[in-house]
Amino acid sequence: MMNAVEIKGLYKSYENGNIKALNGIDLTIEDGEFVSIIGPSGSGKSTLLNMLGALDIPDSGTITVAGQDLRSSKKLNEFRGEKIGFIFQLHNLIPNISVRENIEIPMYTQKMSSKEMKVRALKLLDDVGLKDKADIMPNKLSGGERQRVAIARALANEPSIILADEPTGSLDSKTSSRILKQLIDLHEGKNVTLIIVTHDMDVAKLADRVVEVLDGEIISAGEESLIHGKINV
Secondary structure, eight states, X not given: OOEEEEEEEEEEEETTTTEXXXXXXXXXXXXXXEEEEEOOTTSSHHHHHHHHTTSSOOSEEEEEETTEETTTOSOHHHHHHHHEEEEOTTOOOOTTSOHHHHXXXXXXXXXXXXXXXXXXXXXXXXXXXXXXXXXXXXXXXXXXXXXHHHHHXXXXXXXXXEEEESXXXXXXXXXXXHHHHHHHHHHHHHXXXXXXXXXXHHHHTTSSEEEEEETTEEEEOOSSOSSOOOOOO
């Protein structure tokens, strides 16, 4: 099976080397695998996720994602637009454009007409139960609704890999369950590689594998699933 992620000897520091965020990371994730990354605040897990999404560049080491060498590529924007779907804890929706227009943003890297983008955005909103909210501004939505919009936006470019940073961190339990179910259904139904950073072990245990990060190093990359099952909604 092809690997979605291959990382060897990855180092990253900030503030002239005073803060070591990643300290020799080695990690392989198979295509279509669901992996959760856990660790305390400051452990390096979010930095690692940013590396996987080509949002940051390592100091040294190798990182290949979806067959792309991220250290040597000159077309990282194109790579992100074609391969990666991001779901951020704080949604990162643009407040002065509509819900539908937020979802259309990742489509601009693709050769789609405005009509095609609108049709796809409305379909994605329908999939997350928010088609009737298409023309309103994000600040009119609840936290759970904004996160569902963020999921729809993450799927806009039909990514092969979804990266989610604490996707349920600010949500109530019922909304969290609904969002997690949508992500797992996508992972299982379309063989999308799903990588979730979380501090919640109940979320982490849903993955095929749990990777634990501490002080910029992987201290466990559990090769067997802990508890992988459906979520009751």
